[in-house]
Amino acid sequence: MAQSLQFFTSTTRSPTVSAFPNHTHYAISKLSSRRSSIFLFPMTITSNYSIRASSTSDLDSSSPSSSSSQVLVSDNGAGFVSTASPAFVSDLSSIEVDAVTETELKENGFRSTRRTKLVCTIGPASCGFEQLEALAVGGMNVARINMCHGTREWHKMVIERVRRLNEEKGFAVAIMMDTEGSEIHMGDLGGASSAKAEDGEIWTFSVRAFDTGLPEHTINVNYDGFAEDVKVGDELVVDGGMARFEVIEKIGPDVKCLCTDPGLLLPRANLTFWRNGSLVRERNAMLPTISSKDWLDIDFGIAEGVDFIAISFVKSAEVIKHLKSYIAARSRDSDISVIAKIESIDSLKNLEEIIRASDGAMVARGDLGAQIPLEQVPSAQQRIVQVCRQLNKPVIVASQLLESMIEYPTPTRAEVADVSEAVRQRADALMLSGESAMGQYPEKALTVLRSVSLRIERWWREEKHHEAMSLPAIGTSFSENISEEICVSAAKMANNLGVDALFVYTKTGHMASLLSRCRPDCPIFAFTTTTSVRRCLNLQWGLIPFRLSFSDDMETNLNKTFSLLKARNLIKSGDLVIAVSDMLQSIQVMNVP
Ligand SMILES: Nc1ncnc2c1ncn2[C@@H]1O[C@H](COP(=O)(O)OP(=O)(O)OP(=O)(O)O)[C@@H](O)[C@H]1O
Numbered sequence: 207m208a209q210s211l212q213f214f215t216s217t218t219r220s221p222t223v224s225a226f227p228n229h230t231h232y233a234i235s236k237l238s239s240r241r242s243s244i245f246l247f248p249m250t251i252t253s254n255y256s257i258r259a260s261s262t263s264d265l266d267s268s269s270p271s272s273s274s275s276q277v278l279v280s281d282n283g284a285g286f287v288s289t290a291s292p293a294f295v296s297d298l299s300s301i302e303v304d305a306v307t308e309t310e311l312k313e314n315g316f317r318s319t320r321r322t323k324l325v326c327t328i329g330p331a332s333c334g335f336e337q338l339e340a341l342a343v344g345g346m347n348v349a350r351i352n353m354c355h356g357t358r359e360w361h362k363m364v365i366e367r368v369r370r371l372n373e374e375k376g377f378a379v380a381i382m383m384d385t386e387g388s389e390i391h392m393g394d395l396g397g398a399s400s401a402k403a404e405d406g407e408i409w410t411f412s413v414r415a416f417d418t419g420l421p422e423h424t425i426n427v428n429y430d431g432f433a434e435d436v437k438v439g440d441e442l443v444v445d446g447g448m449a450r451f452e453v454i455e456k457i458g459p460d461v462k463c464l465c466t467d468p469g470l471l472l473p474r475a476n477l478t479f480w481r482n483g484s485l486v487r488e489r490n491a492m493l494p495t496i497s498s499k500d501w502l503d504i505d506f507g508i509a510e511g512v513d514f515i516a517i518s519f520v521k522s523a524e525v526i527k528h529l530k531s532y533i534a535a536r537s538r539d540s541d542i543s544v545i546a547k548i549e550s551i552d553s554l555k556n557l558e559e560i561i562r563a564s565d566g567a568m569v570a571r572g573d574l575g576a577q578i579p580l581e582q583v584p585s586a587q588q589r590i591v592q593v594c595r596q597l598n599k600p601v602i603v604a605s606q607l608l609e610s611m612i613e614y615p616t617p618t619r620a621e622v623a624d625v626s627e628a629v630r631q632r633a634d635a636l637m638l639s640g641e642s643a644m645g646q647y648p649e650k651a652l653t654v655l656r657s658v659s660l661r662i663e664r665w666w667r668e669e670k671h672h673e674a675m676s677l678p679a680i681g682t683s684f685s686e687n688i689s690e691e692i693c694v695s696a697a698k699m700a701n702n703l704g705v706d707a708l709f710v711y712t713k714t715g716h717m718a719s720l721l722s723r724c725r726p727d728c729p730i731f732a733f734t735t736t737t738s739v740r741r742c743l744n745l746q747w748g749l750i751p752f753r754l755s756f757s758d759d760m761e762t763n764l765n766k767t768f769s770l771l772k773a774r775n776l777i778k779s780g781d782l783v784i785a786v787s788d789m790l791q792s793i794q795v796m797n798v799p
């Protein structure tokens with residue numbers, strides 16, 4: 207027997223009626239032969255099962271799906287539906303789930319699926335079709351391309367390969383484009399993959415263009431005002447401390463520097479300047495967050511239909527709002543999520559409003575560690591992860607998670623501990639940078655992220671470390687508040703009853719992220735109507751996104767889903783499931799028939 211708790215509100219409900227529970231009364235009613243329900247309703251119900259909660263903001267009843275056949279066509283993000291050929295449409299009753307999820311579900315059951323999502327930066331070590339496929343098989347949820355490196359043609363090729371992989375092999379890998387930003391950095395070392403600066407050497411940092419190759423011990427700098435701004439005696443820090451120099455002389459566009467801390471110089475490494483022990487920030491403050499080159503890259507990203515655009519060196523919420531309206535005006539049908547990279551002092555100062563304005567955030571520890579003392583990075587990370595969770599925005603922990611694996615096939619114990627801590631903090635996603643872009647062991651590094659995530663997640667569940675994080679109400683309307691309450695209650699019920707999975711039927715994805723925010727013990731099957739929403743859900747903790755054409759009738763949706771999932775051995779009779787949806791504000795508890 208199935209049981210449900212339903213919340214009914216009317217479209218005309220006055221927003222001034224505030225104390226919802228005080229205005230409700232309780233009734234128990236039989237809905238159907240196999241489902242009994244508890245109604246909480248603030249008004250007289252005139253007919254029972256046909257009433258829908260239509261005041262929810264997450265409901266789009268104009269969606270064509272409400273009249274279409276209720277067929278599960280989940281390819282788990284692979285885009286079969288939008289590109290479906292007529293031949294494929296005739297076979298819509300099959301379920302396409304990506305190979306990784308399907309294997310995990312079949313072999314280990316619901317409870318053991320990985321909750322933490324994985325992002326891999328793609329570079330020369332991982333851009334081949336087979337290499338990308340190996341990463342997809344290994345659990346890559348999002349492929350990141352960094353516009354600091356490579357040509358636009360190269361990025362286009364990577365995007366096309368990922369798309370082809372999704373289409374041909376049924377994966378669901380989303381694409382994130384990361385902007386270069388306009389911080390000061392070195393040039394590309396004239397084609398060399400690295401250069402070694404030794405103690406006591408004199409190097410020239412110059413804004414001149416060298417047509418005939420770089421002279422020895424010379425570094426190009428991308429910022430024209432560099433030679434004017436810098437002062438003799440300044441400390442020049444490469445990549446947050448990979449090497450250090452002291453400015454000893456200025457000669458026109460050239461700045462002579464003495465190497466004081468030897469180290470490896472990598473192409474386009476970030477440069478910061480310190481004067482009397484403080485970071486010199488005026489220079490960067492004058493540069494726009496989104497440079498003219500970034501705008502061209504953003505146009506490219508929109509044209510290519512990437513799923514996420516990550517903005518480097520965000521200083522304020524304004525730039526995010528500006529970009530979001532720019533994207534909205536240019537890409538009417540696609541939903542590109544904007545991720546704010548937290549990697550500067552200003553981004554920490556304005557953290558809450560930046561995150562509120564964004565669709566997600568990245569703890570970009572590489573540059574962050576060059577701007578604040580290293581020992582402050584862990585607490586900044588914890589704060590960013592917490593704020594994101596509270597504001598219901600996905601958060602990625604990035605940089606140097608497994609840095610030693612660029613060269614070695616096993617991580618250090620300290621690196622494993624760092625990954626564990628990010629998983630324990632319940633970040634939505636972990637990111638590989640150099641490890642997957644140019645390291646020797648991209649797949650091995652991904653395997654480490656995957657196995658450490660699985661182990662720590664399981665340990666966390668077994669030990670019942672339910673953190674008592676208070677989740678403040680974030681919705682601005684009454685119906686949004688109801689959705690939040692439903693998700694909080696459903697997640698709590700799921701934990702207390704030990705259910706196998708939460709099901710959420712959501713058109714915008716919002717209900718799914720509200721459930722994810724609660725970090726329940728069981729996985730969340732998120733059924734949504736569009737491929738772009740589903741790919742964005744790929745970044746969120748614990749969500750297993752499916753594409754499903756569903757109706758507003760939950761009974762039909764559930765029966766259809768059960769039979770389609772059972773046919774693929776993804777669920778079995780007797781599994782205990784809790785379902786919520788944004789069509790009918792209800793919590794339904796049932797055993798799979
Ligand atoms: N498309 C690419 N082509 C060549 N090398 C790349 C590419 N993408 C990344 N890399 C290499 O991998 C390293 C790490 O990549 P990552 O994306 O973290 O860049 P980053 O330069 O550290 O800058 P950011 O602060 O934007 O992350 C880079 O320093 C570069 O050497």
Ligand SMILES: CC(=O)C(=O)O
Nearest residue numbers: 570571572573604605
């Ligand atoms: C990822 C990134 O941009 C950083 O760590 O600086």
Ligand SMILES: [K+]
Nearest residue numbers: 384385386518
């Ligand atoms: K970048």
Ligand SMILES: [Mg+2]
Nearest residue numbers: 549570572573
């Ligand atoms: Mg950075």
